Amino acid sequence: MFDDSFLGRPDTLWHPFTPMPPVGPREVLARAEGAFVYTESGHKLFDATSSWWCQSLGHCHPRLVKAFTDQAKVMDQVMVAPHTHRPAIELGDKLLGALGEPFRRLFYSDDGSTAVEAALKMSLQFQKNVGQPKRRRFMALERGYHGDTLGAVAVSHVGEFHDLLPFESHVFRARVPSRADDEAACLSEVENFLKNEGDTVAALIAEPLVLGAAGMHVYSLSYLEKLVRLVRNAGALVIFDEVFTGFGRTGPLFALETMPRDLRPDMVCLSKGLTSGFLPFAVTAVTKTVYDAFTGGPAKAFFHGHTFTANPMACRVALEVLRIFEEEKIVEKNRVLIEQMAAQKARFLALPNVAEVRHLGMVWAVELKDAATGQPPVPANGPGWRIASACWNKGLWLRPLHQNLYLTPPYCATPEDLSRAFDVLLSAVQKES
DSSP states (O other): OOOOOTTSSOOOOOOTTOOSSOOSOOOOEEEEEBTEEEETTOOEEEETTHHHHTOTTOBTOHHHHHHHHHHHTTOOOOOOSSOOOHHHHHHHHHHHHHHOTTEEEEEEESSHHHHHHHHHHHHHHHHHHTTOTTOOEEEEETTOOOOSSHHHHHTOOOHHHHTTSOOGGGEEEEOOOSSGGGHHHHHHHHHHHHHHHGGGEEEEEEOSSEETTTTOEEOOHHHHHHHHHHHHHTTOEEEEEOTTTTTTTTSSSSGGGGSOGGGSOSEEEEOGGGTTTSSOOEEEEEEHHHHHTTOSSGGGOOOOOOTTTTOHHHHHHHHHHHHHHHHTTHHHHHHHHHHHHHTTHHHHHTSTTEEEEEEETTEEEEEEOOTTTSSOOSSTTHHHHHHHHHHHHTTEEOOOBTTEEEEOOOTTOOHHHHHHHHHHHHHHHHHHO
C-alpha cells in the first residue's frame, strides 16, 4: 500500500488528477502573493500556470481582498429564488456591458463544470420549449474539455479523463484541423453529419480558438466561423466554453470578440478569471432569444440551480475584477507580455526534443518529442514531469499536459519574471534532450 506521508503524517486529501504514488515535487504551500507562491520550507515559486488558469490578476490582490471582506460584513449567503441583491445586480450590468450584444441574461453558478451543465440543460429545454423536442444530441470538438461533472464529461473528449463513461453515441465530435489544408475535410465531415442528422442536434459546445486540457492546441478562427455557420444553418444553438479562454487569456477580454457579431454564440460559460481565482463562481450568459423561450409560466421554467447561486461575496469580487480590468487596462498592458511570449518560439524550436511551439495571447506551450525517433515520448508525460521537477527546484511551477509543457502566467507577471521563467524552462528542456 502506498505510504502517503510527505507531511510527516498520513495525508487525508485525495488530490485531483494525481496518480498514486504521485509524480513530481510535493510540498506544503504556505502563502501566495502576486505571481508567486511560497512553501512552508521557504521555497519561492513563479506560478506559471496561474494555478490551473484562474489567477489572472495574481494571488491575494489587495482590491479583491477588500471587496470580499467589505461584503462579508454586510451579507454572506442568501437565496435568490426569486429575490436578488445589489452585488448580483451591479455585476450583471457590468458583465453584460463587457460581453456586449447579443447577451441579455446571466445564470450564476459555482464553477466551470456547473456553468457548462446549465448551458447543456438550457439547450435541451430550449429546444423542447420552442417545439423541437427531438433535438436531444450535442456536437462538440474532438479533444475538447468542459469539466468533470457527468454532463460536461459527456461532451468532452480528452483521453484518460473521459474514456470511462458511455456517452459516445449521443455526441458528434467534430475534428479540429491540425493544418490549414485539413480544414475543408473537417468541415465536410460536419456538413455530412448535419445533412443526415442535423435536426437531432440541440447545440454545439466549443472552446473557442484553443483546446486547453488537450495540450493548448490552437486552431484557426476561420474554422470556428465556418463551423458555427454550419451549425446555425442546421437550427442548433452554439455554446462557447470560455471558462479558460475568457478574461484576456487569448488576447481580447473574451475570445468571442474575434467573431463577426452574427456568429457570436447563443450562450457563453465563464468561470476561473471571473473572480481571478479568489472564489468559486461561474456564469452562463444567454441571449434574449434563449431566455424568452423559458418565459410563460411553470411549464417553461428552468428548474435548475445551486445553493450558492449569486453568492454576494463572489458577486462583489467578480465586480471588482471587471473594474480592475477596465481601470488598469489589463488587456492593453498584456500586449507587452504577449510579444515577449511570441519571441520565445525560435529558440525552443531549435531544440532536438521539441516538436512544436504553440502560442495565442497569454497562452504558450511547447510539445516534446523523442529526439531519436521524432515521435511522442513514451510514456507521454515522462519527460514532462522530469522537466517540471527540475523547474520546481529552480523556482518555476509548471504542470505538464501529457507531452506538453505550458505557461499561462498571471497578468501581474513582469517581463523579468517571464524572461526568467523561459530561461529556466529552456535549460530544463535542453538537459532532457
